[in-house]
Amino acid sequence: MYKEICGKYAPTKDNLIYILHEIQDTHPQHYISEEAVQVISDYLKIPSNHIYGVLTFYSMYSTKPRGKNIIRLCESPPCYIKGSDNILRKLKNALNIKVGETTQDGLFTLELAACLGVCGNAPVMMINDDVYGDLTEEKVDEIITKIRGGK
């Protein structure tokens, strides 16, 4: 699978970022594994440690398996003023995980994000590609329950 993705791009070093993106996006657990790095390393002839350096430099990549639903709560000042810290506490309690962790059932990963660009609806979070604004603790409960039910 990783080889196929690599094969779509010319084996030049500037394609590293694109390959990493596609591998992460198409992985059911949204991350880049050691095995993937090894395949990319062979394909692009870049040592694994360099790829790992790039991976960890950019916050958008993950080297650990993540949940099916990646929750990214905005931690920028506008959201904070509108109570994002309460939302964060709520999320942690509801999911029983800390920031950066994934629930046991593999359903949720909790992350923080810089401004998501919808400050008008602060506090805001994204779950995968969907934006949820004007969050309250009740709303968080609803959203989580709904996703859990729908699996």
Add this chain to the structure above:
Amino acid sequence: MAKTVNVWIDGVHLEVPDSMTIIEAADKQGINIPRLCYHPDLPPTANCGVCVVEITGNPVPKRACCTPVAEGMKITTNTNKLRAYRKTLVEMILSNHEVVCPTCAANNKCELQSLANNLGVDPDALPSILQKKKVDDSSFSIIRDVNKCIACGRCVTVCNEVQTVYALTFSDRGIDAHIDTAFGLGMANSPCVNCGQCTVYCPTGALREKSEIDAVWEAILDPDKHVIVQEAPAIRVSLAEEFGMELGTVTAKKMYAALRKIGFDSIMDTNFTADLTIMEEGTECVAKLKSGSKRPLITSCSPGWIKFMETYYPDLADCVSTAKSPMSMFGALSKTYYAQEQKIDPAKIVSVAIMPCTAKKFEARRPELKDSGFQDTDYVLTTREFIRMIKEAGIDFKHVKEEEADAGMSFYTGAGTIFGATGGVMEAAIRSAYTLVTGQELEAIDIQAVRGLEGVKEATIPVPGFGDLKVAVAHGLSNARIVMDKIREGLATKGESPWHFVEIMACPGGCVGGGGQPYGNNMAMRARRGQGLYQEDKNLPIRKSHHNPEVKRIYERFIGEPNSPLAHKLLHTHYFKRSVSNGQVVEEVTHKHH
């Protein structure tokens, strides 16, 4: 000709090449600009900011290590503002540092410690923000303690650019930035070849060897154990500098005396098995030459190089000599030949090696190296650990009375001693291989073309009855790559290697520049130690391995002849292919002779 420019540093006028940085110009003049991440052997990483200087006309201070000189530049290195700035930087570094100098491996050699000292920094000036992280002790050779890391990046430069091993990298960014192996799997699960160059260049105690001192003391003090010790060629020229003697002085006999005082039962010398290696490898080389093989013979004594070859050039493993390293030959013989001659139960023998090398710790634990029926080598101490033991035992090394080694496996020739410098194995091998091929003695035995610190050296030696013997020597693994790539290419395109015989050592300068050598050394110091070895070679009565009387004796009484079945059993080995991503064995690629 490079252009020169006029600069003034603290009012002193200098005329220097325009390719220089400010710090290089200052160093040339003996003006010491405080620095932390800069090292003269390495390209600047410019990470720490300590080297700031003021340049007239420039509103902001500049980093001297990465700012080139320019015509008319007026530089001030010492102002109240600069001093305060540097002090704050060091205070900040120390606030995120596990400050435990008295027990630290780098104590008194630590560049952070001496900088803090020089600047009069109070280590408690700022409250500690250190979040203790796990020490990486996965490797047999190297300990990586992030809590003492100042993120200068020297190890990353050395590992990636000088050694091209690609084990270490910067991970994460901002305040989370730190040095790591890929996926944080630890040194033992990385391509690290254990060369230890990162430990030598690390300015602090964050990278060091995994110490075996305690285990060795325990063996020495155990009345049931017979502890035999060998010392590599480079050790005898690397002790003087630590005990107030001139750098590079040969102290073999003081070294023996110190070992006896420490309490080793039998004091032998790796130089003896270096001579033996020449007999085995030389014989192998001559057989290969006579067979008309188009593949080269490559030396095998450097364990960092061997693991590198297994990782990056396993397709050429059959070109590498099957001879074990002098250390491992000694280990196998200590529990067979020596045990037999001395009538000692080999189970009671503890074989200790003192090596300038961290990779030897890994080599000693290779599962295949137990041909004596036991692990051939039990413990490996680096030069730094040996120095610590000398100090722990309270020995006044400078004034200790010289003594001889014990007889049996300690006699050595000049050829054995130059093993410790780049080109030395090649030179020693040529001195004997010549005789093996022609039956005559080589007269001009100082082979200057393979000496010195040039990265890749080549020479052509006319050998009557054979023709031109073409040889190459590389030290430092980025240079090894140059040579190996040419061999690979030659074999692929012309079916022929450009050289018959190739010497490779993992460390820049050879063993005198090994990863277990005293901290705070640089290429210039490595050269001085190497010169010490060539001086000793010149002064020794016998300078060719095949004239070593103890070597002759061991063939007569025990091994038979070079490359005999017993020699193959005890003195030769085989190699593996390793994974580029984690260094683990994938498969055996050459096999042991039976």
